[in-house]
Amino acid sequence: xxxxxRSKRQKQRKVLLMGRSGAGKSSMRSIIFSNYxxxxxxxLGATVDVEHSNIRFMGNxxxxxxxxxxxDSFVESYLSNQRSHVFSSVAVLIFVFDISSKVAASDMxxxxxxxxxxxxxxxxxxxxxxxxxxxxxxxxxKARALQQKAHDVRTTCEDEGFLGQQVEFWATSIWDQxxxxxxxxxxxxxxxxxxVIENMLEKLAELLDARELILYERTTCLVVTHVTRxxxxxxxxxxxxxxxxSILKTHKHSMAKHTGTMAxxxxxxxxxxxxxxxMFFITRLTENTNLAVVMxxxxxxxxxxxVNVQLARQEFAxxxxxxKKGKEVQRQADTRGSAPGEDDVDTISSQARLS
Amino acid sequence: MRTLFSENILSPSPTPxxxxxxxxxxxPSSISTASSADSTQSSPTQNEWLTxxxxxxxxxxxxxxxxxxxAANGQQAPNVRRKGNPKMLFMGLRRSGKSSIQKVVFEKxxxxxxxxxxxxxxxxxxxxxxxxxxxxxxxxxxxSATTPDFDHHAVFSHIGAxxxxxxxxxxYLTSISEMIQTAVFLAENYxxxxxxxxxxxxxxxxxxxxxxxxxxxxxxxxxxxSDLGHGDRSVSYFQTSIFDHSIxxxxxxxxxxxxxxxxxxxxxxxxxxxxxxxQKAYLFDTMSKIYVATDASPTFxxxxxxxxxxVDVIVDIKQIYGWHGQDGEGKAVSERRNQDDGDIGESMxxxxxxxxxxxxxxxxxxxxxxxxxxxxxxxxxxRVLIDYNVGILHDALLQVFKV
Ligand SMILES: Nc1nc2c(ncn2[C@@H]2O[C@H](COP(=O)(O)OP(=O)(O)OP(=O)(O)O)[C@@H](O)[C@H]2O)c(=O)[nH]1
Ligand SMILES: Nc1nc2c(ncn2[C@@H]2O[C@H](COP(=O)(O)OP(=O)(O)OP(=O)(O)O)[C@@H](O)[C@H]2O)c(=O)[nH]1
Ligand SMILES: [Mg+2]
Ligand SMILES: [Mg+2]
Numbered sequence: 001x002x003x004x005x006r007s008k009r010q011k012q013r014k015v016l017l018m019g020r021s022g023a024g025k026s027s028m029r030s031i032i033f034s035n036y037x038x039x040x041x042x043x044l045g046a047t048v049d050v051e052h053s054n055i056r057f058m059g060n061x062x063x064x065x066x067x068x069x070x071x072d073s074f075v076e077s078y079l080s081n082q083r084s085h086v087f088s089s090v091a092v093l094i095f096v097f098d099i100s101s102k103v104a105a106s107d108m109x110x111x112x113x114x115x116x117x118x119x120x121x122x123x124x125x126x127x128x129x130x131x132x133x134x135x136x137x138x139x140x141x142k143a144r145a146l147q148q149k150a151h152d153v154r155t156t157c158e159d160e161g162f163l164g165q166q167v168e169f170w171a172t173s174i175w176d177q178x179x180x181x182x183x184x185x186x187x188x189x190x191x192x193x194x195x196v197i198e199n200m201l202e203k204l205a206e207l208l209d210a211r212e213l214i215l216y217e218r219t220t221c222l223v224v225t226h227v228t229r230x231x232x233x234x235x236x237x238x239x240x241x242x243x244x245x246s247i248l249k250t251h252k253h254s255m256a257k258h259t260g261t262m263a264x265x266x267x268x269x270x271x272x273x274x275x276x277x278x279m280f281f282i283t284r285l286t287e288n289t290n291l292a293v294v295m296x297x298x299x300x301x302x303x304x305x306x307v308n309v310q311l312a313r314q315e316f317a318x319x320x321x322x323x324k325k326g327k328e329v330q331r332q333a334d335t336r337g338s339a340p341g342e343d344d345v346d347t348i349s350s351q352a353r354l355s
Numbered sequence: 356m357r358t359l360f361s362e363n364i365l366s367p368s369p370t371p372x373x374x375x376x377x378x379x380x381x382x383p384s385s386i387s388t389a390s391s392a393d394s395t396q397s398s399p400t401q402n403e404w405l406t407x408x409x410x411x412x413x414x415x416x417x418x419x420x421x422x423x424x425x426a427a428n429g430q431q432a433p434n435v436r437r438k439g440n441p442k443m444l445f446m447g448l449r450r451s452g453k454s455s456i457q458k459v460v461f462e463k464x465x466x467x468x469x470x471x472x473x474x475x476x477x478x479x480x481x482x483x484x485x486x487x488x489x490x491x492x493x494x495x496x497x498x499s500a501t502t503p504d505f506d507h508h509a510v511f512s513h514i515g516a517x518x519x520x521x522x523x524x525x526x527y528l529t530s531i532s533e534m535i536q537t538a539v540f541l542a543e544n545y546x547x548x549x550x551x552x553x554x555x556x557x558x559x560x561x562x563x564x565x566x567x568x569x570x571x572x573x574x575x576x577x578x579x580x581s582d583l584g585h586g587d588r589s590v591s592y593f594q595t596s597i598f599d600h601s602i603x604x605x606x607x608x609x610x611x612x613x614x615x616x617x618x619x620x621x622x623x624x625x626x627x628x629x630x631x632x633x634q635k636a637y638l639f640d641t642m643s644k645i646y647v648a649t650d651a652s653p654t655f656x657x658x659x660x661x662x663x664x665x666v667d668v669i670v671d672i673k674q675i676y677g678w679h680g681q682d683g684e685g686k687a688v689s690e691r692r693n694q695d696d697g698d699i700g701e702s703m704x705x706x707x708x709x710x711x712x713x714x715x716x717x718x719x720x721x722x723x724x725x726x727x728x729x730x731x732x733x734x735x736x737x738r739v740l741i742d743y744n745v746g747i748l749h750d751a752l753l754q755v756f757k758v
Binding site for chain 2: 255268
């Protein structure tokens with residue numbers, strides 16, 4: 001397959017990761033995308049200039065992540081001579097605030113300067129504000145600290161011309177699953193055909209009579225989307241999706257340590273948990289995604305479900321198919337009727353390539 | 356409560372039924388003798404004689420019991436020192452980590468949170484009710500075996516093992532000399548009590564330094580004990596840290612030495628492993644993640660680690676999706692299930708890259724789980740054989756604990 005063909009099909013989305021030096025940008029990037037565990041990040045040095053990474057997500061989505069070193073001299077240069085280079089064609093800006101920062105006022109000034117530049121070159125981009133290192137705030141003060149910060153940030157955003165729904169806030173810490181929660185939202189926003197996937201999953205869930213289906217990306221373990229049916233909607237563990245990301249990531253590390261391989265190479269073929277009350281399995285759905293299936297505790301239905309998921313792989317294959325032969329893609333895309341959504345995205349990605 | 360597959364993961368454990376203690380049933384006569392000895396004991400020398408007498412008596416009894424019960428076993432029953440539930444006494448200098456170990460292992464405190472533990476000033480007992488009751492006691496550092504005015508008998512006569520915690524990150528010569536006094540005291544007064552040394556807080560030390568200090572401590576203790584005429588006294592040494600799995604592995608070995616069912620369990624596991632191509636099998640106490648037995652193949656910390664981590668995966672997922680059984684109407688169901696053992700949980704994970712190696716987990720009862728690392732060649736089409744044999748093991752183990 002030629003590289004030109006690949007780049008035509010792939011949807012590049014530019015994501016800026018910014019915030020002051022020491023805010024924790026590279027830490028979170030390493031944990032989510034490079035299989036670091038939280039205690040490893042102490043070894044990271046300050047980022048010099050911009051570190052680019054291209055992360056292929058579900059085949060046709062290519063994250064083009066810019067981890068921008070936050071030391072003042074670098075930031076000055078982003079805002080001056082590199083201004084258009086950095087801020088044009090941005091799909092998402094992730095701005096990280098260190099909640100324990102001693103210089104909150106100057107953090108806010110830096111944020112304002114940043115989004116001013118963003119508004120100039122990518123006025124339609126989305127901003128995710130991560131209020132980070134929440135583990136350093138004592139439990140009872142968390143809510144207040146968060147509210148205060150969010151209020152300040154929102155005011156600044158409005159001043160710079162970003163509307164309410166263009167900005168989202170997430171409290172994060174590398175020490176718990178909140179990090180996964182925030183990044184899952186970012187991914188969900190970027191995945192081009194999320195509603196198509198959801199519709200397909202809903203059908204599958206009905207066919208299997210599953211309580212819940214969770215689709216997540218294999219390397220990062222980030223949840224792409226999920227379908228919940230019937231009484232499972234009352235599951236009191238509302239944080240279960242990010243918890244499962246975190247559990248699976250930890251398991252990956254554990255297995256990598258055991259086999260002496262890299263965590264990035266560990267991918268299980270199948271995991272099953274059977275109890276009288278529920279049946280659970282995780283298996284590959286597409287090249288880049290795994291599917292977790294939660295069923296009622298019935299052995300026969302469980303076995304049928306495993307077979308049915310295998311059969312459904314073909315149906316989902318087009319989500320990843322951009323890596324494969326063109327003809328196949330065309331056929332799948334036609335029958336799926338997902339063309340309009342994909343066209344939109346193609347436009348955005350061609351914009352990105354112009355820069 | 357941390358159970359692998361039962362419904363009531365979050366609910367506190369029920370009070371144990373007294374008759375379910377398998378140990379008492381195993382050695383009824385030695386129990387009654389022991390308790391009468393306890394009440395009549397007066398002078399240390401008399402006590403020594405009594406304990407030795409008891410020890411011999413118990414040894415013969417346990418051997419007969421083992422031979423009777425586990426004739427298939429074919430090996431000598433080891434020196435079973437203590438009946439009853441595993442009871443451990445933690446000793447060591449101040450801030451050596453005694454409370455931290457108990458909290459982390461038995462109360463699931465996160466290791467980082469031990470930073471804020473208060474010094475211990477009174478003798479306190481931590482109990483964990485699992486398939487057996489683990490009991491651990493901390494002796495405040497002000498008290499030692501040689502402190503004259505406290506009730507030694509009350510403290511030492513009921514325990515199975517003394518665990519001496521030595522902080523390697525601190526100056527440890529004082530600890531060694533107190534440790535030796537304790538070892539001698541035990542050898543002279545309570546020879547049935549196991550003596551275990553945790554060379555503790557090894558996190559953050561280089562491999563080389565760790566090895567050197569381990570050797571040095573062991574050498575010193577062994578030399579001094581020989582000089583004092585107790586060279587034959589067996590002392591076990593462990594390198595431990597609450598920040599990794601080493602503390603669980605060490606506690607597992609300490610506990611195993613206190614379990615009379617150990618030889619029976621080991622024999623069963625050996626058989627299972629050779630029949631089914633299992634690389635390593637552990638019987639886990641699900642709640643504490645202490646393993647109460649493993650097969651005879653070499654034991655590597657990494658096997659234990661991966662199995663222990665896998666227990667976490669199952670417990671967590673079980674918690675997330677087992678919520679149906681946690682609300683009111685589910686209670687009745689869970690009680691019924693607990694009674695008839697009808698609902699056996701099972702789990703496995705297979706891998707793309709590492710050939711056909713995988714982990715297989717099976718619930719034995721609410722508290723006990725079998726976790727296996729499957730070897731190469733035990734492909735999925737052998738699953739029927741494995742299922743069948745694990746089923747047999749399951750029944751046999753329940754027998755071992757019921758008696
Ligand atoms: N307590 C706490 N510390 C964190 C968290 N995330 C990151 N850190 C610490 O913050 C420090 C700085 O993290 P980095 O990721 O290197 O910071 P950065 O934003 O990439 O900094 P520059 O590259 O200079 O812009 C590291 O020492 C981390 O250990 C968190 O959630 N909680
Ligand atoms: N680095 C390290 N520190 C540990 C470890 N275990 C315990 N500590 C620390 O040692 C300190 C003392 O721990 P405690 O458990 O209170 O010690 P203790 O022996 O019960 O002390 P007293 O009750 O005062 O006799 C705490 O700050 C723990 O965090 C370990 O494995 N590694
Ligand atoms: Mg950085
Ligand atoms: Mg203490």
